[in-house]
Amino acid sequence: MKIRLVKLELQTRHEEELVDITSEVERVVHESGVQNGMVNILTMHNTSGIIVNEGLPCLEMDILVHLEKLAPDEGNYHHNRYLESYGRLGYNAGAHLKSILGGVHAFFPIQNGEIVKSQRQRIYFAEYDGPLARQYCIQVIGT
Amino acid sequence: MKIRLVKLELQTRHEEELVDITSEVERVVHESGVQNGMVNILTMHNTSGIIVNEGLPCLEMDILVHLEKLAPDEGNYHHNRYLESYGRLGYNAGAHLKSILGGVHAFFPIQNGEIVKSQRQRIYFAEYDGPLARQYCIQVIGT
Amino acid sequence: MKIRLVKLELQTRHEEELVDITSEVERVVHESGVQNGMVNILTMHNTSGIIVNEGLPCLEMDILVHLEKLAPDEGNYHHNRYLESYGRLGYNAGAHLKSILGGVHAFFPIQNGEIVKSQRQRIYFAEYDGPLARQYCIQVIGT
Numbered sequence: 001m002k003i004r005l006v007k008l009e010l011q012t013r014h015e016e017e018l019v020d021i022t023s024e025v026e027r028v029v030h031e032s033g034v035q036n037g038m039v040n041i042l043t044m045h046n047t048s049g050i051i052v053n054e055g056l057p058c059l060e061m062d063i064l065v066h067l068e069k070l071a072p073d074e075g076n077y078h079h080n081r082y083l084e085s086y087g088r089l090g091y092n093a094g095a096h097l098k099s100i101l102g103g104v105h106a107f108f109p110i111q112n113g114e115i116v117k118s119q120r121q122r123i124y125f126a127e128y129d130g131p132l133a134r135q136y137c138i139q140v141i142g143t
Numbered sequence: 144m145k146i147r148l149v150k151l152e153l154q155t156r157h158e159e160e161l162v163d164i165t166s167e168v169e170r171v172v173h174e175s176g177v178q179n180g181m182v183n184i185l186t187m188h189n190t191s192g193i194i195v196n197e198g199l200p201c202l203e204m205d206i207l208v209h210l211e212k213l214a215p216d217e218g219n220y221h222h223n224r225y226l227e228s229y230g231r232l233g234y235n236a237g238a239h240l241k242s243i244l245g246g247v248h249a250f251f252p253i254q255n256g257e258i259v260k261s262q263r264q265r266i267y268f269a270e271y272d273g274p275l276a277r278q279y280c281i282q283v284i285g286t
Numbered sequence: 287m288k289i290r291l292v293k294l295e296l297q298t299r300h301e302e303e304l305v306d307i308t309s310e311v312e313r314v315v316h317e318s319g320v321q322n323g324m325v326n327i328l329t330m331h332n333t334s335g336i337i338v339n340e341g342l343p344c345l346e347m348d349i350l351v352h353l354e355k356l357a358p359d360e361g362n363y364h365h366n367r368y369l370e371s372y373g374r375l376g377y378n379a380g381a382h383l384k385s386i387l388g389g390v391h392a393f394f395p396i397q398n399g400e401i402v403k404s405q406r407q408r409i410y411f412a413e414y415d416g417p418l419a420r421q422y423c424i425q426v427i428g429t
């Protein structure tokens with residue numbers, strides 16, 4: 001069994017942003033040499049996520065606008081207080097909630113060295129609290 | 144290590160629908176011969192999902208009604224415009240959003256050849272933009 | 287390939303509660319002897335979930351309060367009726383809906399015998415219908 005784990009860095013540019021990482025995932029799968037197995041994708045941050053959806057700019061906007069509607073940045077949150085462990089006020093409860101609603105991971109099967117998904121399924125790193133330097137993991141497991 | 148990947152076809156019959164696919168998943172696990180490992184279930188479409196919940200018609204209705212409340216089909220979406228790549232108007236942003244909120248995959252452990260889950264956990268293919276011919280994947284990995 | 291599956295019992299103490307199970311997951315990973323692979327965490331109940339987020343009491347409250355806002359316990363649900371299979375009224379549709387929105391599983395890579403995640407990512411068992419005796423699974427797969 002082959003196992004390959006890659007941590008990738010990402011600099012997001014906006015407060016909220018969907019960054020298409022599909023080609024990164026495909027590259028890691030190809031480089032792993034795994035022919036049959038699975039690929040796991042995970043964010044390393046609680047105010048970000050991994051989302052699978054269609055690669056259309058209009059839909060990317062709809063997703064971010066709608067998550068903001070369901071989990072607004074502004075709100076009467078318990079997290080809006082001085083946090084000793086941070087040395088500052090908490091302010092990003094909305095980003096944490098978006099992360100939970102949108103999800104923090106994805107996986108796909110691998111067959112004959114290729115990711116099994118439809119052409120229209122794209123894999124996104126979702127930034128909810130940027131711009132920030134971010135990390136995400138791609139793990140390939142298989143034979 | 145055994146790896147078995149099956150793509151299944153599904154014809155949904157309503158615009159929104161939860162189709163119980165638990166017995167399909169069980170069949171694929173049994174046919175794989177895998178005794179210990181895991182089973183992954185994924186939809187191949189961005190306007191559908193995979194949901195794990197209880198097999199009661201009243202709850203199935205509640206789930207669909209509630210997702211419609213949280214991500215209505217009717218809305219002021221950016222996707223509601225002429226899409227060159229489609230050759231028509233986008234209209235199903237609500238279905239894309241439901242897919243993100245409800246999730247697009249599930250997995251369960253396999254032990255002694257059986258899926259490890261409680262009796263009440265059923266696995267559903269969730270249609271948010273039907274009726275359509277759909278595909279989903281079941282992958283079994285293990286020994 | 288090593289596969290280790292552990293079912294853990296949990297007694298929740300409140301109607302809604304986030305129980306930090308990170309140290310349990312770490313213990314099972316260490317005891318498995320797996321150096322490289324993945325760990326899967328799943329709830330066995332349809333009115334509970336598995337959530338990954340930061341270990342701050344203020345955020346834990348925000349998560350539960352916000353899920354209650356998005357999927358209230360009180361509502362005009364189809365599930366609020368006499369259920370023959372239960373021998374009583376259904377009443378917990380809101381808990382089922384929270385389970386779907388928050389998700390029912392998580393996974394992380396394992397490298398050099400340790401879970402790959404950031405320090406701030408904690409793993410929670412989410413109770414939405416307690417207090418109850420609950421079960422969840424931790425599965426370690428790898429070499």
